[in-house]
Amino acid sequence: MSAERWLTALQENGYRLTESRRAVVEIVAASARALTPLEVFDLARAAHPDLGLVTVYRTLEKLEEMHLIQRVHQPGGCQAFLTAGQGHQHLLLCQKCGRAVFFEGDDLQPLFDSIAEKTGYAIQEHWLQLFGLCRACQ
Amino acid sequence: MSAERWLTALQENGYRLTESRRAVVEIVAASARALTPLEVFDLARAAHPDLGLVTVYRTLEKLEEMHLIQRVHQPGGCQAFLTAGQGHQHLLLCQKCGRAVFFEGDDLQPLFDSIAEKTGYAIQEHWLQLFGLCRACQ
DNA sequence: CTCCTGATGAAAATTGTTTTCATTATAAAG
């Protein structure tokens, strides 16, 4: 459970530890799939009913700044957030339940070198994301 | 110039060929970088001043349905559209000017197989996108 | 406990996109 670690990190960055933030952090940290701000809002209100949607946005913004969560791009939309991977990792998402798994794949450099040569671009960054069905959903 | 080809394709799909559509199609087909609906609107109005933004949205929607253009995901947002690649291709974008280039990279199967084995997911699809600086922007 | 100030939630404002609808213009038929 990374919720406590995130809350500590927020405090260490000079932010206050409030009930609202705790409710948001606990939902996002515990989720195995990416959640939209509205989903976080709905889920977190179970623990803290007078949470405002604005606070969800503000908390997600801070967590993203601190690289504790990251935005996930999907065919259906790009507003959802997920616990961030450690260092440079790639994402694998279940198309049915959304369950996310990170993986490493650093044998890609030769491909990038060849693309750089062919195109003349100086390659700086890459995004690799896989979609499939998790074991439970197959 | 793919504009004429797209217009023909629209007609063949039973759509009418109008001044508004022509203006939109000519801008998008001629662009080397992804454009947002608003950018298309501004650029296309040079040729057809009483173009409506709604028509831009509607035309982009049809072009996307016909796989002539595709949505491009970028750190700054995911609303921009670009001439679609042929078959399964990957994108390389210039971080400065946005110029886009497609490339193939089908040596990825072994990586996917190994990920599938490690994670238990049945992999169905992948997105690979590179960012860098084009020759002119370096 | 007190006080300062960051954080909050409600409401308003803003932005991006979609829907509605009366009018216009394309393209097929005569």
Add this chain to the structure above:
DNA sequence: CTTTATAATGAAAACAATTTTCATCAGGAG
């Protein structure tokens, strides 16, 4: 070259998602 049916248009309204404003509240340093 008309006539005509209807797809397409643009303006305005509706809608949805996100951000800003602001008066009030609560965390935590002292």
